[in-house]
Amino acid sequence: MDKSTFEDDATIVGPMHARLPHDSAHKHVAGTADYIDDMPEPVGTLHGALGLTDRAHAEILEMDFSAVAAVPGVVCVLTAKDMPHSNDISSTHLHDEPVLADGRVQFHGQPAFAVVAETREIARRAARLARLTYRDLPPLVDVAEAQAAGGELVTPPLTLGRGDPETELQRAPRRVKGQMRIGGQEHFYLEGHIALAIPGEDDEVTVWVSTQHPSEIQHMVAQVLGVPSNAVTVNVRRMGGGFGGKETQGNQFAALAAVAACKLRRAVKFRPDRDDDMIATGKRHDFLVDYDVGFDEEGRILAVQANYAARCGYSADLSGPVTDRALFHADNAYFYPHVRLTSQPLKTNTVSNTAFRGFGGPQGMVGCERIIEEIAYALGKDPLEIRKLNFYGDKESGRDITPYHQRVEDNIIRRIVDELEASADYQERRAAIIEFNKSSRVIRKGIALTPVKFGISFTLTHLNQAGALVHIYSDGSVHLNHGGTEMGQGLYTKVAQVLADSFQIDIDRVKITATTTGKVPNTSATAASSGSDLNGMAAFDAARQIKERLAAFAAERWQTTVDNVAFVPNHVKIGDQLIPFAELVAQAYAARVQLSAAGFYATPKIHWNRSSGRGAPFYYFAYGAAVSEVSIDTLTGEYQVERADVLHDVGRSLNPAIDLGQIEGGFVQGMGWLTTEELWWDEKGRLRTHAPSTYKIPLASDRPKIFNVRLAEWSENPEKTIGRSKAVGEPPLMLPISVLEALSMAVASVADYRECPRLDTPATPERVLMAVEQLKRGDSPFQAP
Template structure:
């Protein structure tokens, strides 16, 4: 495995852009990393168990909880009547997501009551003793069912239009109308949802929550308790994975723990088991992409009309911005002269789907790549040829305007693809594969090279802000706090690098502290790949303020000009003197210099008018490309990924080691979404893939046998980001589209590449086998 060459050091001077190890890496592998369930529980801590609906859609006729209350160890049974504030934890403010159901349940697994007992086992056992009578109502769990039953939309749809697609789509000589079904995905983080609440005096309450959005948990807890935000403190040091699943879904567990803690005046912890977690928390949205594309004999797209329908679940959650972002990436890396794309966010009787790495972008981009594939097979050409023909152009080419009317000014996709095409030896390998397939009766191979262009920023403009707090102590140690959360992605390490680099001190001087709403208020979620962009700049602002104060002090004390003060490794040159960093800080303290600073940052030059479908929602784009080769067994549908080469753009990397890890992890997770991870509900609306035993994520043995990952080291973000770096959390996920496209080529070989196989995702072995048999029969 070629992961580039880099040296990892635990202590280094001037650490920005260096390959430092993740601050908790050694703790993760030794088991020393402390998660919420590892925190010593206060004396008398109680535990919660959940009473869940066993109907997909029904009226609650009666509830008998006597046996639950009488069960061993039960202290209290929470119902909606115990909620002092609002019985709602909807992240959108639409009040469509009750904390505890009252007279109506809308998905199988919806919480109706909660048992508070002396032990977790007692609470869970007691919850099963409830006697609930229902009156069943019609239910539907997928896009087809929603459409057949005239289901409402959970949010207002969005339409993006540019040019004259209605008339121009009739003009080119060639046209394809088809659809693609794209499955959802379970987050399957290693640490399930968990929350612990400890009551304080008056209205005060402290909540430890496994959340990507501490401020939202703060708001939700205050909302259900009917108290002010300032009375709620939310803390989180790290999560055992998040991937978007802990952006809104943790609200219910934190709110339940808080209500119980305040009512009983004892600490309360909620930790669902894996089956409950998977049944009652949202997933990646399923999509149906219906496209009508017109193109010429060369394969150049002239017009596109497409609908992106999504299975959203019973409430809005984040379905609005997720389906919006799908449209923002319906162009992938391609210029459409005339285009109209629309979303259709449909209500279903399933748990509400939510954020997942890429936030709708992967579904939008996958639809675009399927369109390219359709054109290539229709014309008998290499899909890469069609891709390059339709790429966005450079400024002045007339091919730079997106469907949402933002200009693509930083386009490097052609260079990235060209370099990867050469370094992966794509053309020679493709010809070798075609030759191999011609003489192989059972095993067939495929290869594909696919691009990524991903917009970076929250599409809700207000979320593009961050705060940070930096303290200098007398001994020269530095205390850092910001609003970002750590879920394994290395955010804390990167932001600490920024602060250490600003002062030119060793990284071990910087203390990384748990995220808490009591230090940095009104934080945005750690999501949209913007964690480092936002929090790194906020921390830089705070550090620069302190640096300026130290420089001012040095000038006064040493009677020198500012140009005579220079920060060097762990010391400062002041005139002719070299002063250790800690000595200067201590001297500044005795001179009553303020050694604490709050930093702030807001992303510039972005704006968005959703109703008009126009604006500049993204600060910049991240680019990448992947070339994957696969082998399939045409008798069983089984396959393996033989080799993947990746060239990815992270700008000027803040930490190449961490960035490469994110690229590898994102690719493998994306590969799972497109190949093995299949969600399935039965005819009663029950999720049957509700544990690792029935839901298959990729194993270490499933990764590409040869896995070459390189950074585009020549890239430097033209936008004024921290260190000219680029986001790396979400963009690599979509590199895995190359695997699905390669499988598609292998399948197409059984019909001499004359027909697009139209594989739906995930391309499980069963789907691959059925596609092979379908093409054989043609």
């Protein structure tokens, strides 16, 4: 789409809802988008490197830095004792996450010291020369191992329930029990973690850091330094990817850079290499899901009990809310008449796992869809038939209450699925695939249609707030700042569109500026798919305030009423007169009208009581569905995604071009999580998949050969969101569950679809091959109890 097309679209629909390009798209392609490592370094900048431990669980008896200090160019070595006020950067009240290990190692690769030197290369090489003496302790590495050992929890578990599932499971005509292991995922950003700290006067420090949560970085740096938050300014212009991994994991790098900068009175930068970044920072939680489902002969679910155990790592981090959200989405789009869901956030001697796109929801949804598969194969039916039978209904049906007792009042999943089923020719293709599999000896095919229902809001209610600061300068140009961060998802562009639309000016008149704690304080992380919802509404509120002042000035100046003042493209219409926007602004400035405003927004209606497991934690739900077709080689386990069709609900899209990109990217990233991205720790707790050479993210050649993505253009958010839009960040990641289930169907074909192949994820070619061979031999370990 060329520039003129974008301009034409904005003219037709207005700046908001237009297919405008990402504000930095051309810079990304040209290499001119400035990231922190592209910034000119202040004179005398020093560089830091982490000193990683090589035990999974041990006491540190001695640390010998004599060889480190002898390296020319090394300026200092930091340990836990060098933290000025606090050695804690935990995001919870548990205070269980040290900046640097203090006497005890709790995972292999935990930073125990940091070397600061004249160059990054010197710091990295010197860090390897330290000699640490340990007393080894027994480690717990795997989630199943931790569960079997008694299951020490990193945070209190959650229980959601309704009805009497124990009794109804006993009464059910059919019943299936099973277990599924769901793998984790590395964030694998294009830009890794990085922080640059610059000391200022007195106790001040400015930190440039790649983070989704500037306010938390500000708080953590202040806490470690022992200074008030007003002494710390955190800036973020853009990130080269976030995906949740930069919600808390940047705390360590920012704190170390700030401590070193304030200690040495010189700018200090920390930028770990890819291996150290992957080893020392948290990932998506892997889960072990045990489920027990009762159903009738038609496939209608009567009762569900499920336990979601998660490998959380050595500290709590965000594991509590992540495992909570897994339960919030363990129903996906289906009504459970009787249900009991429990979380089990287990402590392990591995890196502390953290937020990742979907925040536990994808794991909850995968476990749910396995239940649907189990029922379908047990009854010899198409899983889609079972899905439709169990969809949430309307209030009159009594089938609209979630396990956490929130009503599903905006349910459009049946329309989404029916439209996609028809447009993707699902029934005809499924019949053709079954016929193909009858005669094909080596290549087998599979197809699946899976839905997505995803709740939008932070489940910690107070995080659902945002601020924005808007200035109009006397020449009519607009300055925009808000608490959201740009990680490539187009948030800055969307919020700029909101302002341009509010003032009815061209978007190039809106200047997008770096997120900074010095302008908008106490912001929430850009997470939970809420960036556009929260910051868009905050910017809209700021614009509303300024427009009211301008309208009042215009009404007084031209002797009319406010009702006769209207903002139209690049002008303000006052009665019958048309005044250029910039001219009105100049006159308002001369008349001493305030042309700046701080906007604020807090999401209404939501509430949640964790102790009772009841409430309405989500403002609304986003919906979607995908049909995926795969082919597998039964001799090698290799497979290809032949085609994927997606129909996704974003309400009334703020920017269809950006939203389509988010859906496509989310699908491919989710497909990688479920198929190729395998994290593997050895028996000593060492992460062995810590570089592109050992960890396989999807390539361009792995995308579906045919990839059809459409927006549900008829959808409009019934709730009062910005432009009646819906969130788009996280929900698309769960669409490729259809790929996993298509692989399952292809595997099941070798045993005439009599068994549900319980493929663990990631469903690598090795796992696919083993599943095929086990079904061929008839000795499958997948038999349901």
